Structures are given as C-alpha cells and as structure tokens.
Amino acid sequence: MAQLDNLEKPRNNSIKKDAASERKLNFLEKLYFPEILKALAYTFKQMFKPRVTMEYPEEKWDPPAIFRGRPVLVEDNGQERCVACGLCARACPPLAISMQASETEDPKERYPTFFEINMLRCIYCGLCEEVCPEEAIVMSKDYDITFKSREEAIYDKSKLMIPKEELKERLDYLKEYRNRQFGQFWNFPEENNIHAVRPRDENWDTGLSLVDMLEEKNAEDTKSKSTN
Ligand code: SF4
Numbered sequence: 529m530a531q532l533d534n535l536e537k538p539r540n541n542s543i544k545k546d547a548a549s550e551r552k553l554n555f556l557e558k559l560y561f562p563e564i565l566k567a568l569a570y571t572f573k574q575m576f577k578p579r580v581t582m583e584y585p586e587e588k589w590d591p592p593a594i595f596r597g598r599p600v601l602v603e604d605n606g607q608e609r610c611v612a613c614g615l616c617a618r619a620c621p622p623l624a625i626s627m628q629a630s631e632t633e634d635p636k637e638r639y640p641t642f643f644e645i646n647m648l649r650c651i652y653c654g655l656c657e658e659v660c661p662e663e664a665i666v667m668s669k670d671y672d673i674t675f676k677s678r679e680e681a682i683y684d685k686s687k688l689m690i691p692k693e694e695l696k697e698r699l700d701y702l703k704e705y706r707n708r709q710f711g712q713f714w715n716f717p718e719e720n721n722i723h724a725v726r727p728r729d730e731n732w733d734t735g736l737s738l739v740d741m742l743e744e745k746n747a748e749d750t751k752s753k754s755t756n
C-alpha cells in the first residue's frame with residue numbers, strides 16, 4: 529500500500545506561495561477610504577451618461593430583425609405557408625415540433641392538420657427556419673413568453689400563425705441575407721417559392737454548383753464592366 533506521508537504538503541505550499549506573491553498595501557490603501565471615494569466618483573459620473581437600461585416590462589424592447597425570438601408560422605392570405613414536409617421537425621435538435629400532414633386540392637397540395645411546438649423544449653436555435661423550403665416558419669421578435677402549465681406551453685396553430693405583414697422585417701432580413709439566389713440564377717419568381725409549383729420544365733439546372741454559378745456570374749459581370 530502506498531504511503532500517505534505527504535498529505536499536508538500541498539496545503540502548506542499553497543499558503544506560502546500566495547503569501548509571498550501578495551502585494552504590500554501602502555498606508556492610504558490600508559485605510560480603504562480613497563478607494564471608496566473613487567468608486568463613488570465613478571458612480572456619480574455614470575449618472576450623467578445616456579441611459580442604456582429600460583423599465584421592463586412597462587417598457588418593451590423592440591429587437592432588430594436579426595433577433596431570434598419564438599418560432600412562428602407565416603400566415604399568407606389567411607392560410608399557413610407550411611406544406612407539412614416535416615423538415616423542420618427532423619432538424620429540430622430537442623424534438624420540439626410535431627405535425628400531421630394532410631392533402632388539399634389547391635396547388636399547395638399539402639398542409640398541416642395540426643402543427644405544434646413545445647415551447648418548453650424550444651432552444652431558439654433557428655434551425656427550423658433554416659431548413660424550411662417554403663419560408664413558412666420564421667423566428668419572430670417575440671421574447672416575452674410565459675405559461676402556467678406544461679399544457680399551455682404547447683403552442684398550436686392558433687398561437688403560431690402570424691400574418692406575413694407582421695413578420696415583414698424578418699422576412700426582408702431573410703431575403704437579404706439568405707435568399708440571395710432569387711432573380712440571379714433560378715428562373716422562377718420569388719413568389720413561386722411559396723405555395724406554388726415551380727416551373728420544373730424550364731432548364732434551370734446547369735449542372736453547376738451554386739458556388740460555380742456565382743463565380744461564373746461574377747466573371748461575366750467583370751467582363752461586361754470592362755467592355756463598357
Ligand atoms: S428554434 Fe430550434 S428548437 Fe425551436 S422549434 Fe426551431 S429547430 Fe426546434
């Protein structure tokens with residue numbers, strides 16, 4: 529059995545080391561008053577600076593469009609854009625989304641008979657928005673979420689559907705930063721991303737990757753600029 533003869537050593541060593549490296553206080557520092565006055569002067573100076581806090585919840589913060597609040601379903605002309613493809617539910621890390629698909633006669637073809645997000649599980653990661661091919665689920669600005677029971681925390685379509693007009697800022701943000709391909713490489717109008725069948729007979733598939741196409745287009749742009 530190993531001998532336990534060195535148990536006191538680390539404690540002794542640490543005490544000695546700390547004591548040796550401790551800075552010696554001068555007379556004023558030992559009094560503490562100058563430091564207290566310095567802190568009070570700093571606080572006084574801050575009183576005249578512009579306020580950066582707000583009196584929540586009386587005052588509400590309006591977050592910028594990049595903010596990821598609770599996920600909501602986009603309501604377009606009275607109906608959800610969602611086609612119940614299930615991609616968001618598959619991508620959701622904490623498995624917060626559940627839905628049931630059904631078929632319809634209109635060009636949209638599919639819709640969710642129920643769509644639920646368990647807000648106790650949601651971690652606001654935004655992956656559902658990222659994978660949605662229809663821009664049907666987006667992150668809203670709503671961060672003020674409360675519930676009194678587990679049942680209340682399960683948001684169904686009645687709580688999730690928000691008219692697209694109210695989500696304009698986020699949709700514009702996504703358009704600018706995510707959907708840059710619209711009007712550039714794909715031969716279908718932006719509206720066709722929503723609810724409608726894409727013109728599949730048109731030969732938009734050039735066999736090039738998006739990166740290759742970007743490079744090709746940049747090269748064309750530079751060429752046309754230099755000839756002008
Ligand atoms: S934000 Fe993330 S966690 Fe919440 S529903 Fe979407 S994918 Fe799931």
Ligand code: SF4
Pocket residue numbers: 609610611612613614615616617627656659660661662663664665
């Ligand atoms: S919200 Fe989007 S990803 Fe989720 S089921 Fe509907 S269409 Fe598919």
